[in-house]
Amino acid sequence: MKRRYTIIVFTENNFGLLNRITIIFSRRRINIESLTVSETERKGVSRFTIVIDYDETKIQKLIQQIRKIIGVLVVFHNEDDQVFFGQIAYFKVITSSFEEREKVMEIAHRHQAKIAFSAGDYVVIEKTGKEEDISTTLHLLEPHGVVEYCKSGRIAIVKDQHRFSKYAKNMDPEGWYSDEEFHELPLNGKH
Amino acid sequence: MSIATENAQKIAVKGNTPKHDKTNKIVSGSEALILSLIEEGVDTIFGYPGGAIMPIYDALYHYRHVLNHTLVRHEQGATHAAEGYAQMAGKPGVCFATSGPGATNLITGIADAMLDSVPIVCITGQVPEKFLGTDAFQETDVMSLAMPITKWCYQVADADEIPYIVAKAFYIARSGRPGPVLIDITKCAQFNQLKKPFKYEKRRQIKGYKPACKPREKDISKAAELLNNAKRPFLFVGHGVLLSKAEKDLLAFIEKTDIPVASTLLGLSAFPTDHPNYVGMLGMHGNYAPNKLTNKADVIISVGMRFDDRVTGNLDTYAKQAKIIHVDIDHAEMGKNVTPTVPLIADAKEALQALLPVVNENKHESWHLEFKKLHDEEYEKVIKKDFQAEGEHIKMAEVIRRLSEKTDGEAVIVADVGQHQMSAARYSKFRRTDSWLTSGGLGTMGYALPSAFGAKMGAPDREVVAVIGDGCFQMTIQELGTIAQSGLPVKIIVLNNNFLGMVRQWQQLFFDNRYSFVELSNPDFITIAKGFGINGQRCTHTDDLDASLDTLLNSKEAYLLEIVVEKETNVFPMVPSGMGVDDIRLE
Numbered sequence: 026m027k028r029r030y031t032i033i034v035f036t037e038n039n040f041g042l043l044n045r046i047t048i049i050f051s052r053r054r055i056n057i058e059s060l061t062v063s064e065t066e067r068k069g070v071s072r073f074t075i076v077i078d079y080d081e082t083k084i085q086k087l088i089q090q091i092r093k094i095i096g097v098l099v100v101f102h103n104e105d106d107q108v109f110f111g112q113i114a115y116f117k118v119i120t121s122s123f124e125e126r127e128k129v130m131e132i133a134h135r136h137q138a139k140i141a142f143s144a145g146d147y148v149v150i151e152k153t154g155k156e157e158d159i160s161t162t163l164h165l166l167e168p169h170g171v172v173e174y175c176k177s178g179r180i181a182i183v184k185d186q187h188r189f190s191k192y193a194k195n196m197d198p199e200g201w202y203s204d205e206e207f208h209e210l211p212l213n214g215k216h
Numbered sequence: 217m218s219i220a221t222e223n224a225q226k227i228a229v230k231g232n233t234p235k236h237d238k239t240n241k242i243v244s245g246s247e248a249l250i251l252s253l254i255e256e257g258v259d260t261i262f263g264y265p266g267g268a269i270m271p272i273y274d275a276l277y278h279y280r281h282v283l284n285h286t287l288v289r290h291e292q293g294a295t296h297a298a299e300g301y302a303q304m305a306g307k308p309g310v311c312f313a314t315s316g317p318g319a320t321n322l323i324t325g326i327a328d329a330m331l332d333s334v335p336i337v338c339i340t341g342q343v344p345e346k347f348l349g350t351d352a353f354q355e356t357d358v359m360s361l362a363m364p365i366t367k368w369c370y371q372v373a374d375a376d377e378i379p380y381i382v383a384k385a386f387y388i389a390r391s392g393r394p395g396p397v398l399i400d401i402t403k404c405a406q407f408n409q410l411k412k413p414f415k416y417e418k419r420r421q422i423k424g425y426k427p428a429c430k431p432r433e434k435d436i437s438k439a440a441e442l443l444n445n446a447k448r449p450f451l452f453v454g455h456g457v458l459l460s461k462a463e464k465d466l467l468a469f470i471e472k473t474d475i476p477v478a479s480t481l482l483g484l485s486a487f488p489t490d491h492p493n494y495v496g497m498l499g500m501h502g503n504y505a506p507n508k509l510t511n512k513a514d515v516i517i518s519v520g521m522r523f524d525d526r527v528t529g530n531l532d533t534y535a536k537q538a539k540i541i542h543v544d545i546d547h548a549e550m551g552k553n554v555t556p557t558v559p560l561i562a563d564a565k566e567a568l569q570a571l572l573p574v575v576n577e578n579k580h581e582s583w584h585l586e587f588k589k590l591h592d593e594e595y596e597k598v599i600k601k602d603f604q605a606e607g608e609h610i611k612m613a614e615v616i617r618r619l620s621e622k623t624d625g626e627a628v629i630v631a632d633v634g635q636h637q638m639s640a641a642r643y644s645k646f647r648r649t650d651s652w653l654t655s656g657g658l659g660t661m662g663y664a665l666p667s668a669f670g671a672k673m674g675a676p677d678r679e680v681v682a683v684i685g686d687g688c689f690q691m692t693i694q695e696l697g698t699i700a701q702s703g704l705p706v707k708i709i710v711l712n713n714n715f716l717g718m719v720r721q722w723q724q725l726f727f728d729n730r731y732s733f734v735e736l737s738n739p740d741f742i743t744i745a746k747g748f749g750i751n752g753q754r755c756t757h758t759d760d761l762d763a764s765l766d767t768l769l770n771s772k773e774a775y776l777l778e779i780v781v782e783k784e785t786n787v788f789p790m791v792p793s794g795m796g797v798d799d800i801r802l803e
């Protein structure tokens with residue numbers, strides 16, 4: 026059965042790693058729902074947050090293949106209940122009259138969105154939250170004339186601190202998992 | 217002295233590479249590359265020059281007595297030669313090529329090395345950095361091409377990176393599960409002087425890269441328990457046994473446990489074929505007994521193999537009754553195709569050494585009898601018929617049988633891809649390890665001729681015999697020139713059936729005899745060889761078979777023996793694609 030997975034990959038900050046990671050997906054004809062690459066608090070380490078819908082019997086094989094890439098330091102996957110996650114969206118809404126503007130700001134306010142920017146005849150509304158919240162906001166703003174809309178990929182924080190630090194410690198100095206930890210990494214068909 | 221004999225002599229005296237005295241000197245990027253290769257113990261390079269790699273070739277000129285460079289006739293030949301060399305010499309093979317077409321010509325061989333876990337290091341020249349991305353003359357984005365088919369690749373634009381990157385490349389290529397790496401070096405990085413004096417340090421680890429780990433005690437005891445209680449245990453040998461040089465450990469393990477042993481295509485020669493426990497080859501054209509009994513075994517221990525689809529056939533019916541102990545160095549192989557009961561992530565040698573003291577001494581006579589019974593059936597229905605040679609009807613299998621007899625199972629057999637490959641795999645006898653090279657994973661036609669040449673470079677003392685189909689031969693036939701120029705006595709057998717035989721077989725069996733573009737009208741191979749300066753003869757009659765094989769084997773120089781074989785013979789047994797291993801057909 027297909028499930029939604031948030032894959033978190035920590036890598037060295039090298040040329041070509043993005044390419045190397047994405048070909049793992051394209052080769053298997055996996056559609057990437059969203060992809061975010063960012064710097065981390067560790068120097069020279071990047072964080073990839075990749076969201077896919079994928080077969081639960083195959084996800085572990087995919088993770089094992091990503092782990093094999095040289096330059097990948099850590100990789101693990103999470104189901105939605107294992108991470109706190111969100112996205113950010115911007116909506117450019119035309120506000121030709123003062124009343125229009127009042128209405129739009131009112132909607133934004135009710136939905137915990139904020140006015141990020143305003144110009145003479147439009148405002149930019151910023152909304153962070155889950156996929157559904159963002160689409161609700163879009164839905165409500167649409168009648169007022171959304172002329173431009175964009176949404177970021179998902180970013181996610183791992184809820185279980187123990188689970189995260191178990192992986193994260195392998196990013197530290199030179200070297201990697203101990204033999205024991207390496208054996209303990211999940212395998213396809215075994216958890 | 218001819219170039220050929222000079223080359224042959226140079227190879228004969230190799231070994232004591234003179235040290236260079238450039239440490240702590242300022243050198244150019246090109247020279248740094250050459251020095252780094254020397255530091256890695258490289259003494260052999262296969263390559264082809266061109267514009268973007270000229271500074272490196274210029275540096276090489278000064279070191280031509282230390283680094284023996286062979287000029288191949290096509291870059292694909294360089295990669296396969298490097299593969300053959302790597303496997304026989306036991307260290308990474310090195311290729312040089314220029315940018316653009318030079319680099320793209322490497323691609324097939326790199327993909328081949330990737331699938332068969334062969335350590336090769338490819339160095340490509342690249343246009344100067346300022347031309348990158350401008351569609352400059354002979355600019356190809358080789359990094360993007362190489363990414364999915366290399367274990368690692370890297371583009372160098374700063375000369376100072378060269379020693380560090382070469383060290384990293386060699387470490388990656390040979391450690392863990394070996395594989396190909398590629399270093400692309402811009403022309404400026406080749407020309408420029410290093411800012412820091414040359415210093416070389418071998419790599420021992422890389423952040424985030426875990427090439428190998430020790431077997432875990434808990435897994436070893438679980439595996440031993442399964443094996444000790446098994447009634448019908450079965451062991452599969454893969455290429456990993458050869459890569460980790462675990463042949464002796466395997467032998468000791470088998471002598472103690474008495475488990476029947478089958479080999480994958482790439483595992484051949486890791487275990488002696490005349491050993492009483494050896495039951496044959498697995499897979500699509502493997503032997504009858506091991507395929508059938510895969511689905512009867514209660515415990516399977518696979519060592520250094522990856523349950524490739526050519527081995528397993530239909531996974532849904534594959535070894536469902538068996539508990540599987542999967543020994544592999546590559547974490548990503550665990551559960552990829554077959555879910556193991558005991559995943560034993562370790563180097564084959566270490567795993568076998570750890571298992572040996574904890575497995576019980578055992579006898580499995582009745583289980584062996586089951587293999588014997590099925591073998592006898594295969595013998596009656598297939599093997600006996602394969603060993604026929606009457607008048608002008610020579611069968612491939614009979615050629616291989618006689619070749620094996622004459623070489624006493626001691627030669628290195630390098631097989632190309634097709635029916636002749638399967639015949640060679642099925643009927644070669646191996647008494648010595650590292651005696652079999654072929655393109656297994658990619659099935660690259662044209663592999664054998666350059667690979668045989670590389671193998672001879674890597675193991676000059678061994679008899680190397682290439683077994684090639686008439687189709688395959690014409691894919692890399694130009695490497696006859698390389699062989700002639702080197703003066704090395706590579707022995708070449710072309711099994712000529714005037715067909716792309718393996719494809720014809722499929723068309724006959726699965727496409728209702730529609731022979732769609734598989735017939736070849738061939739050139740006179742002997743005349744071609746002579747044109748390259750290589751002697752040869754054509755054998756068309758059974759009466760001449762022995763004598764012509766003797767001439768081939770006794771020749772002190774490279775020699776081509778073309779044997780005209782039956783046109784439309786099929787290779788059996790066969791597991792039709794998509795079927796289960798026990799659906800294997802004898803006819």
Ligand SMILES: Cc1ncc(C[n+]2csc(CCOP(=O)(O)OP(=O)(O)O)c2C)c(N)n1
Binds near residue numbers: 636658687715718
């Ligand atoms: C480069 C490449 N192209 C096509 C194929 C598909 N193929 C596999 S075997 C084969 C026929 C090989 O013919 P030949 O060398 O005459 O050997 P035979 O099977 O007759 O022994 C072909 C075309 C391949 N494996 N590699």
